[in-house]
Amino acid sequence: MLTERAAEVRDEVQPRWERPPSSRRVVARLVQFVGAASAVFSVLPPHHHRFGLLADMVPTAGLLTARVASAVVGVLLVYLGAGLRRGKRRAWQLALLLSLIGVALHLVKGGLVPMVFAGAIVALLVAKRDEFTADGAPRHRLRAFRACATFLSAGFVLGFAEIAVRVNHLEGRPGVLSWAGHAALGLIGVTGPVHFVSPIGGLTVSITTGAFGLLAFGAGGLLLLRPSTGGRCDGAAGQARLREVLDKHGDGDSLGYFALRSDKQLVWAPSGRAAVAYRVVNGVSLASGDPLGLPSEWPRAIGQWLTDCAAHGWTPAVLACGTQGGRAFQKAGLDCIELGDEAIVDVAGFALTGRPMRGVRQAVARMRRAGYTCQVVRQRDLPADTLAEAVACANALRDGKVERGFSMALSRLGDPADGDCLLVLCRDEEQALRGVLHFVPWGRRGLSLDLMRGDRTAPNGLTELMVVSAIEAAPGFGVDRISLNFAVLRSVFARAEELGAGPVIRLWCRILRAASRLWQIESLYRANAKYQPDWQPRFLCFPSARDLPRIAVAALRAEAFLPARADDAR
Incomplete structure (x- = not known):
């Protein structure tokens, strides 16, 4: 009792x-x-x-x-x-x-x-x-002051110069101090002591100085209103503390290790046994995954996070939390909607036999006949030159210059602190590196896919070979579950394929297929489904429906699908 x-x-x-x-x-x-x-x-x-x-x-x-x-x-x-x-x-x-x-x-x-x-x-x-x-944000005050001072100085210098070049068209003989006073007063829209023979000359000086005065105060005001991004991210001590929490309580959420990203901040429960990892993007405090640490302490960590949001005027939002985390955030006053599903492979139950696995089985066999082989190894066990080769290969095979990912990506490779991460290196018959998979730890007995890079000129089946090789080697590393990619709105595609699917689901499926031409929504679902995984739902938590547009823009910026502002870069 x-x-x-x-x-x-x-x-x-x-x-x-x-x-x-x-x-x-x-x-x-x-x-x-x-x-x-x-x-x-x-x-x-x-x-x-x-x-x-x-x-x-x-x-x-x-x-x-x-x-x-x-x-x-x-x-x-x-x-x-x-x-x-x-x-x-x-x-x-x-x-x-x-x-x-x-x-x-x-x-x-x-x-x-x-x-x-x-x-x-x-x-x-x-x-x-x-x-x-x-x-x-206190640092915005200095930026605002600098911008205001810069425009005011430029306006003053230009106004003073315009008076100087018209020295022969002034009434009387005003001194240099009068010129300076006229230029300074013009910055605030007041006519100074200097009088021009031609009204056009005075009007020109007034417009120049007045325009720069408006720019100065307007730019200063806008900078003062830039959303705060909070304090600096935790240093080495905070990272060590977080790793201890993940070692003890990291089995629950496959996204826990991604809280170690360098651009994420942490707010801790008073007991220090639970935390929420977040990043502030355009005034939205965007948390990702479930809270970290002891589940019984989650409410206190969430309460601290929401208190910080209220204190700074941030909009709270949670991207891709699980069912347990969604319930905790819902109890704290946020609404939840299903965002998609995470594909989780049970290592013990995985097999290439049977008709559903026919496509994967054939692709793997074809690649192995072509001489492709995979090495599955912990990062700490790789020689330095091989690790450098893997990093160079991953960078070369990246699609574009921007490293995408936030909620389900570590966005670094080869860091000595990530020695427990697992790498899959795929080489062709000439021992050239053609593909790289990178998995981060998920508690003590799991892996979560972080990075997948493959040479597009390689034969079809490269990805299947790397994924199957990782699953087959998993028991030797004490791994019994592997989290693959996240499929956005997977249930829509799955329900549209069922017998008796209604017109609304079919219409929604057509819309998503059209969007897949840009964002590969359906193709990512198909790529995961071929391994016959278990699907675990992931949710988006938010305060109210009116905040969803801002949250969507913040999430796309965090995931690098939209350009990030300078203040959002960490």
Whole structure:
């Protein structure tokens, strides 16, 4: 009874992901609406919305600069909406500052309606200030300062130079300090003490300095709003700690070893016996696989991760977790959908006999008759020159320059720390290396496929020979299960082949086959199915359906199917 009660208490105190308050989303939408309205009003003809209070007090160049500045402020407010929805404190600060600037700009250029809108947004932001508490990235402050200083310096130098080249067209004899003051004031849209004989000269200087001033503050604001990527990844001590956890509790998830990637960060349960591995991509904290460590400590590790997400304004998401991990994330408040299935081969039950294995059997026999042989060996047992040859071969056979993979790829080969990894080296009759398979450990008695490279000029059956060789050699390494590739939405293809498949499944299957021309969805499923594996489902976990587009883009960037931003590279 005491044990059951303790379990209930743990479940009661487990942190859960709380959906952002609806009022915060409303504030974000209103700020975006006012920003869009401000941009529209700034390009309308002046007589449509001028009330003329300051029309005779502000020079024409100042009015033009104010109109351009109000348009830029409006666009920036629209951009700030995403940060406000995530509760970013810095987005709130910038939105408040820009709204105040917008009030002043609309007052200068004579925009009564947008000025009232901007003032209302100022009041709303002040009233809701307690809902915006998420931290940003400290290093972005320095970048923002550098960008702002660079544009301001360039604008000042160019404005000063334009005044200097027009020295013979100035009224009176203003000194160099007056030139500098005029250029500096022009950066904030204010007319300085220098007067030009020709109005075009003054207008040119005002436009140049004003444009660079807008660029400076706009670039600085955008950099301040760049999503945080968290702290630096754990060093050697963190890697050693993680390896200890994998040695003790690594049998559950075939993706556990991939948490050792250099671009993944770890958040640990207070006990230190469980962790969540993740990477922040474009404001999405993308975890992969099940939590690591002792399953009873998973809720605490997940709670720590969700707390970090809330503190930084990240959107939590989990890519390719298993059934047990999916249940744990679901209890923490995330929704789950099936993403696909992982092919797992039972070594003891695998055999090349029987009609279902006829294609694989024939391919393997054909390659062996052609003189192809495979060496299956632990990485630590390979001579240095052979390992270097394998690394060079894998790089040469890579499809493109980008190393793809995140959730089910280690993205390195030959690291001395990965001595337990298993390599399959396939050579032709002339002993030339034509293919490489790389498996990472899956607990004590399993392997998980990390890398598969084959020479496309080799005869058909190269991959089948390498996979079968690995399965046949597995008992000698104490391995009784091997995880092969992951098949996205495999169940759709399988159900479409069944008798009586409905029109919706058949239509969905046609769509996936069309997409397979780009991403090889169906071909990967067929390549796995030929080994008659057991299929284990993998899931995608997310807070709400509205977050799925951002999560999909983040996942594609992490897997290197889309270009990564500089801040996302680790």
